[in-house]
Amino acid sequence: MNAKIKTILVDDHAVVRAGFKMLLAAGDTIEVIGEASRGEQAIQLYQELQPDIVIMDLSMPGIGGLETIRRIVLRDSEALILVFSVHHEQVYVNRALSAGAKGYITKNSAPEILAEAIMSILQGDTYVERGLLKVSADNLAQTDQQAAIAAFSPREFDVFSLLAQGLTVHKIADQLCLGHKTVANYATQIKKKLQINTTAELAHIAVNLGVTGR
Template identity: 75%
Template sequence: MNKITAILVDDHAVVRAGFRLLLSTGDKIEVVGEAARGEQALQLYQECRPDIVVMDLSMPGIGGLETIRRLLQRDNQALILVFSVHHEQVYVSRALHAGAKGYITKNSAPEILTEAIDAIVRGECYVERGLLKNPPEAKNTRDYHAILSEFSPREFDVFRLLAEGMTAQKVADQLCLGHKTVANYATQIKKKLQVDTTTELAHIAVHLGMMQR
């Protein structure tokens, strides 16, 4: 039986080494390539044509969500499993909306990674148990989930980093964008969310469960 071929996309070499070691313990999956960022993943996918891409969301450069979008733009049959530290529902929803076929967290049991890959290659979707839920929203608050669902991948990345307290310059460095571009994104984001400050963006992120109080 042919092995499932996979490429690993994560900006931490140690994490990729752990993925590779974990997958090599079985005889069903073969890692055929690694990338540290989305731009490299797009090129590697063209070269390797793997059965599945296992990738993080938080990476320098174009980031995970935009990588998902571009991969599917080039090949609408591409299978993508997100393997992330983020367990909040807003990240799961964004990844699945972008086109990922599965989502698991890095603190999941080791066998979950293999199980998820196997399921997705069989044509199923796989989301780690407990990640998709419907927590009660606070009364009399805007439906921020609906607003964020309309954000582009870049807008979402800028929103997330600004909410975490990064300056516009640091966000620009992290995402490999110009400072003016980030400033324009920030203006658009605040306008859509009807807020004036990055502190208010942080409050929204807390409300959505993306950050701790």
């Protein structure tokens, strides 16, 4: 992969942005192409720069982080947004994901978590820092999962089946003649409907329900 992952940093504290920028630059795979201190500016930058992913705080002056997420996703349903926040309470996580964020980590997480979260989201997963969500796929009854799968659209079921078989987002995109961001968005929606966070959990459900035929 030659091209660097393009990101915008959104936080009202310049020192915080500088710290995260240094963390990202250390990996040599992610490039910060824009910075914003408030939501209104972030929306404008997103439209102008079209980054691969936005890394955003929730607590900001102006319209705030949650409304910023909603407005960006309203303009681009395939937008990838990772929240990094001081808030660790589940209500904030749930609200951010409901608004359209694809991931949530706290500002006191280990440095490697940031890069891990970014790569996971780019691969179509929803990433929530361990311990922030208390609901897992094992808490769901199989009947609920079957109902969710039965309600999938034909294209959602295609993507679900291919993910369960271990295909990457890019390979699925090639096979279904779709953009990789479109497939990533389908993958995120599928996981949200199944109330899971990872492709491994998705594959586990598919095997248990006999969807993959394995």
